[in-house]
Amino acid sequence: NAGVTQTPKFRILKIGQSMTLQCTQDMNHNYMYWYRQDPGMGLKLIYYSVGAGITDKGEVPNGYNVSRSTTEDFPLRLELAAPSQTSVYFCASSWSGLNEQFFGPGTRLTVL
């Protein structure tokens, strides 16, 4: 099993550009999550999904969108990139909201 995979690993965007961060898991987990991590600030939840077709906002959803058309995939969309979105983005998955989460390797995004 590959676990949770994320692409790309690194990306530099210009202000106003858009992009999609990809996340795929092969563990048949119902729950999937997107976090951003800024230095010294821990992990902040952007969006999460409890199953295909169901998504909900986390603590910092502004400027992002998600979709969950399959159990395996949970892409994160940035429509108009801003410097404040410079961060490391982690995708994670779990069996339920109470179980351990498995994290992907992360995407390091810089917006200039």
Add this chain to the structure above:
Amino acid sequence: GQQVMQIPQYQHVQEGEDFTTYCNSSTTLSNIQWYKQRPGGHPVFLIQLVKSGEVKKQKRLTFQFGEAKKNSSLHITATQTTDVGTYFCAGPQAGTALIFGKGTTLSVSS
């Protein structure tokens, strides 16, 4: 809203010294989880505590869940350079997502 706080934010120790990080929640938790993130890496699950007063050990790591299920601690005995990283605690929010503390970053000099 629910908050999970960790102290200290940073800790530097000499190899062989002990290390402890503390986690406090503003609300009672159904469980608490601990994760470790190596520099440049991603968070990796270490353990989950569920019962009030529970103590679990993993080699040199000892995890404790408070009696009131609002606090927890992670103690590392005789630190090694391989223990370097950031340790996060996390508690479930409404059973759908985890609230992470800001983490304690441990550095170890040999």
